[in-house]
Amino acid sequence: MLSAQHRDIVKATVPLLETGGEALTRHFYGIMLAEYPEVRPLFNQAHQASGAQPRALANGILQYARHIDRLDTLGPLVGQIVQKHVSLQVLPEQYPIVGSCLLRAIREVLGPDIATDAVIEAWAAAYQQLADLLIGAEEDVYAAAAATPGGWRGARRFEVVRKVPES
Incomplete structure (x- = not known):
């Protein structure tokens, strides 16, 4: 549970995230991709090399810390993250x-x-709150996709039965 004291501490780290967020996320990816190679396919390696992925995560963490008292203001950012994750x-x-x-x-x-x-x-505590929010929103998208006619959940194999040249 995220307490008021936790929120205050997280907000107090905002200046550090503003100046050093990218260094933090570059280090984070170094740890995670080295120790958990099974998650590597989830990340565009060109974006890792260019710094785009660490930059995007640093911005997301910064926005979350800045708005930890008003998570509703993060709707568009959360929506983008959820769609990417799904x-x-x-x-x-x-x-x-x-x-x-x-x-x-x-x-x-x-x-x-x-x-x-x-x-x-x-x-x-802040990370767990964010993870719970994302997991719940992602579950809603997964469930909606599975409930549509012809929908499914998870990976699915397809078979190409015919190719039709059109030009």
């Missing part, structure tokens, strides 16, 4: 991987003087 078939069981790597990156990048136990606890 298109990649991100699963609820993958969220703990991200959470543990993010907390480790916070601790390692900010160091023990800034990333105190209280800061890590606050970010752990």
Whole structure:
């Protein structure tokens, strides 16, 4: 449960995220992709190399921290994230991987003087709140897709039965 004290601590880290968010997310991806190679296919490696993916995540984390008291203002950003996650078939069981790597990156990048136990606890609670929000929204999209005529859930094999040249 995210307490008022947790929210205050997360908001207090906003200046650090403004100046060092990309360094944090680059370190995060380094940890996660090295220790959990099974998630590598979920990430566009060209975007990793160019820095676009770490930049996008840094911006998302910053926006979340800035608006942690008013999550409703994050609707468009959350919608984009949910659609991307659903298109990649991100699963609820993958969220703990991200959470543990993010907390480790916070601790390692900010160091023990800034990333105190209280800061890590606050970010752990904040991450869990965000993960729960995304998992719930993604489940709604997965369920709606499965409920449509001809819809399905998860990966599905298709067979090409005919090719028709049209030009």
